Amino acid sequence: MWRRTWPLGVLLLATACGVVDAGDDMACTAIGTPVGVSVDVEHPDAVAATIEVCWDGSCATPALELHPSSRAVETTCTGTSPDDSCSARSEPTGGKHGFASLPRLPAKPVTATLRVLDQAGSPLVDRDLALNPEPAHPNGPNCPAGGPQARISVGADGSVSAR
Secondary structure (H helix, E strand, C coil): CHHHHHHHHHHHHHHHHHEEECCCCCEEECCCCCCEEEEEECCCCCCEEEEEEEECCEEECCCCCCEEEEEEEEEEECCCCCCCCEEEEEEEEEEEEEEEECCCCCCCCEEEEEEEECCCCCEEEEEEEEECCEECCCCCCCCCCCCEEEEEEECCCCCEEEC
16 A cells, blocks of 8 residues: 555655745745855945854854945835736945855854955954854744854944844
């Protein structure tokens, strides 16, 4: 009997892995969650950054490439039903952002050294800080958590804060 029914079991299991019911008629998708540290930089002279993150006696120095940041402006929608469409125009903010991928980042306190550099390679920011990576919830708080993430913000004046 098992020979005839095991393909059905495999099919049901594969189908169930893609969506989880979060209750309240809301489905949780199988969206991936990048694990690591996000860096937002508003300093106008910043062109590059490096980060070293340490925990449990070991350190990692992942790639951290800065990209121009933008924000959505002038949003328009054709209606309010799920079949309607919306659009938005984006504009540059003058800031930069990057993400340091750290697949083994734990969901517990870590230390980080962030260096933000200008065009000549001189440091604009060189700071040690404590981070508390927390599991991300890409589908909202009623769905299972993904991997841990931490955020660092660098202000236009060079101030640094962990979020």
